[in-house]
Amino acid sequence: MRNWIKFIRRRTPFKLFFFGKQIDFIKEKVYIRGLLNFFDESVNINLKLKNKMNGPSKSKYYLLTHFKSMCLLVLFLLLSVSTSVGAKEKHGQENIENLISSSSSQTGNKISGVIKDVNGEVIIGANIVIKGTTNGGITDIDGNFELSNVEENDILVVSYIGYLTQELKVQNQRVFNITLIGDDQILEEVVVVGYGTQRKKELTGSVTSLKSGDIIKVATNSFTNSIQGKIPGVQINQSSGAPGAGASVRIRGVGTTGGNEPLYVVDGLPIGGSNMSISGSGDNVSGLSIINPNDIESIEVLKDAAAAAIYGARAANGVIIITTKRGSEGLAKVNYNTYVGVQQLWKKPKFLNATQFATLANELYANSGMDPIEEFANPESLGKGTDWIDAVFKDAFMQNHDLSISGGTKNAKASLSLGYLDQDGTLIETWYKRYTGRLTVDLVANDYLKFGSTLAFTHTGAKGQRNSDLRIGIFNLAQQMYPNLGIDDVIDDSAKYFTSQADNPVLRAKIY
Numbered sequence: 001m002r003n004w005i006k007f008i009r010r011r012t013p014f015k016l017f018f019f020g021k022q023i024d025f026i027k028e029k030v031y032i033r034g035l036l037n038f039f040d041e042s043v044n045i046n047l048k049l050k051n052k053m054n055g056p057s058k059s060k061y062y063l064l065t066h067f068k069s070m071c072l073l074v075l076f077l078l079l080s081v082s083t084s085v086g087a088k089e090k091h092g093q094e095n096i097e098n099l100i101s102s103s104s105s106q107t108g109n110k111i112s113g114v115i116k117d118v119n120g121e122v123i124i125g126a127n128i129v130i131k132g133t134t135n136g137g138i139t140d141i142d143g144n145f146e147l148s149n150v151e152e153n154d155i156l157v158v159s160y161i162g163y164l165t166q167e168l169k170v171q172n173q174r175v176f177n178i179t180l181i182g183d184d185q186i187l188e189e190v191v192v193v194g195y196g197t198q199r200k201k202e203l204t205g206s207v208t209s210l211k212s213g214d215i216i217k218v219a220t221n222s223f224t225n226s227i228q229g230k231i232p233g234v235q236i237n238q239s240s241g242a243p244g245a246g247a248s249v250r251i252r253g254v255g256t257t258g259g260n261e262p263l264y265v266v267d268g269l270p271i272g273g274s275n276m277s278i279s280g281s282g283d284n285v286s287g288l289s290i291i292n293p294n295d296i297e298s299i300e301v302l303k304d305a306a307a308a309a310i311y312g313a314r315a316a317n318g319v320i321i322i323t324t325k326r327g328s329e330g331l332a333k334v335n336y337n338t339y340v341g342v343q344q345l346w347k348k349p350k351f352l353n354a355t356q357f358a359t360l361a362n363e364l365y366a367n368s369g370m371d372p373i374e375e376f377a378n379p380e381s382l383g384k385g386t387d388w389i390d391a392v393f394k395d396a397f398m399q400n401h402d403l404s405i406s407g408g409t410k411n412a413k414a415s416l417s418l419g420y421l422d423q424d425g426t427l428i429e430t431w432y433k434r435y436t437g438r439l440t441v442d443l444v445a446n447d448y449l450k451f452g453s454t455l456a457f458t459h460t461g462a463k464g465q466r467n468s469d470l471r472i473g474i475f476n477l478a479q480q481m482y483p484n485l486g487i488d489d490v491i492d493d494s495a496k497y498f499t500s501q502a503d504n505p506v507l508r509a510k511i512y
Contacts, residue, residue, distance in 0.1 A: 030302065071312025111178030112146040113156065115139050121182060123160055131155040131167065208232065210299045212325070219339050219400065221432065222286045223293040223322070223422055224249060233303050234318075239275065239284065242464050243396070243423040244432030246275030246286035251303050251318030262301075262318040263311055266291065267454060270314070276460075283464030285432065290458040292419040292436040294337060294402040297325045324454075327406045327413030343396040345426050354483040367467045385483035392478045392505050396424040411444040427465060427474060429509040435459045465509060467484045477505035 020034040040467045115126045129136030130150065139145045152171055163180040208231045220226045226245045228236040235250045251262050264273045275284040275495025304317040311319055352360070358379035376382075399422050406415035419436040439455040465474045479500045485491070487506055491498050 006007050026488055051460055063450055087493055098485065109174075110146060110148050111150045111156075111170060111174050111176065112144065112410070113178060114141055114143045115145065115160075115178045115180060117180055120332065123163075126158060126160040126163075126180065129157050131157045155280050198330040208234075208301045208303065212297055215293055215296055216297065216337070219341060219398075221400075221423055221434070222247065222289050223291055223299070224286065226293050227299060231301055234301060240467070241426070242283040242430055242432075242462075242467075243425040244285045244289055244434070244460070246284050246289075246464050249273070249320070250453065251301065260317055262320050263314045264320050265311075265320065266322045268326055270311070278462050278464040281464030281466060283430075283462075283467070285460060285462050287407065289460055290432060290436070291322065291324075292402065292417070292434075292438070292458075294404070294419060295324050295417050295436070295438050297323045299323075324438065324440070325404070325406070325417070326442060326452075327408045327415040327417060329410055329413060332405060332407035335402075337402040338400060340397070340399045343398060345393050345422075348393065349479070351387075351389065351479065352380035352483060353387070355379045357385070358382055382484050386481075386486060388481045388505060391487060392428050392474055392509065393426055394424075394428060396426045398423045405452050408442075413442045415440045425464075427467070427509075428506065430464055432462045433460065472503065472508060474505045474509050477508060479502050481505060 017468075028450050115123045115128075117123055122139070124139060124141055124143065126144050126145075127136065128138070128147065130147070131154070133154075135147065135149060136145055137145055150170055154170045156168040156170060156176070157165065158168065158178055158180065160180055162183060166178065166180065168178070170174065210227055210230060214230060215223060215226045218226045221244055224236055225238065227234070228247075233252050236247050238247045239245050248260075249262055250260055254260050261273050264271050266325075272287060274287045276286045276287055300321040300323075302315070302321065308344045324455075356379075358376040362372050362379070364370075364378055400420070402417065402419045404415065404417040406413075408414055417436075417438045419434070421432070421434040423432045425431055436458045437456065441451075441453050443451045445451065467473045467475055469476070481504065482491070482498065482502070485504075490504055490507070491502055
């Protein structure tokens, strides 16, 4: 602190007074207790300006000409406060020289330096920390930093928002001149917009982009399910739990008139995204299941009204642009991706078993004045009977295989991909299969002419059930069927005791 006051006296026109007495480290000492009282009791600070001006006419420029001096004084006071707070009360009569000496002995090895960008501009507030510790700090207004207790084997981690993080070994170096490089990768990313491409930093509309790595992270049979929850403002709901079931996609809410589905554009070609119905079933298959998620390079979602300027009224509900993978220059690359899994019903409803059902049925017949059924005379002999919920639900196996080959030269590139998906439903007699293939060829004739072709085929097959029908829906029949009957039994007893509306759900499922 003595050095700071000497610095203030030499480099500024100020003298410092407290308790009516001028601070002078040359002739007398200032004790810590007095300094603490000086700040705790908010004693007024009196500043006397050395007369370095020639005449009173220049007094009005005092604040401007001595602004730097004022800043140095404020810095001095802040350092005094931080030093004083760290001192304990029991040190009452220890002087500031002892405090500085004690503090210096605890700081250990020090390092310092300055942090700038590639243009030579200092970076204010950059983070510097010793890797694996909490020992760190930030750069000041001049880009400078200083750390204590640094060992030769330590590693400095320097980071700042918008710049690449750097790690530097300390070794024997004590002064560092660090240059941070801007992280422009995100801003330079190319996004497909309408009929062309733009860099992200040049976009003016509301566009969200997903790359192939984000899409294939989730094992799903449709790309709409793979992007669910990843794009703000886009709501995706699957219509049912049937294998290959379609999904409703809503971009920024629901429209008031007409359809609410967005427009889908695959490699520049608009296609319909309507779901396809399954014959003899109330289920449907996604119309976009013709696209193998593994073939997708990127997905861009145009969410604002600017999309209508390109695609017209069809884009009123937004646009989803899908770009598929193509060949690239280099040696042939062969990729094979596969996954297998099992789907289970997370919760099954519980119903009466055969013994419980017969016991309650006998009570009903007795209360109604009806003769009991001979079969129900001894309910305990029926045991648990048939659990029809277990009979119509099962663990469903799912497998997917994708094979792709790509490569080419500077003027000729090609890619071939094949895909196979086999998904069983958790409801018996339901399944979904898909076979996909895609061949792309790109030829460059010269700087002004190039050719590109895409050949794609998809074959899908599915079987569903009429689950939405209350009378003959498989799940509804399973809830109504009598537990005393077997898997292959039918209701042929008197309608007095058995309803004619019920049916064997297992046998009916096999019919459709």
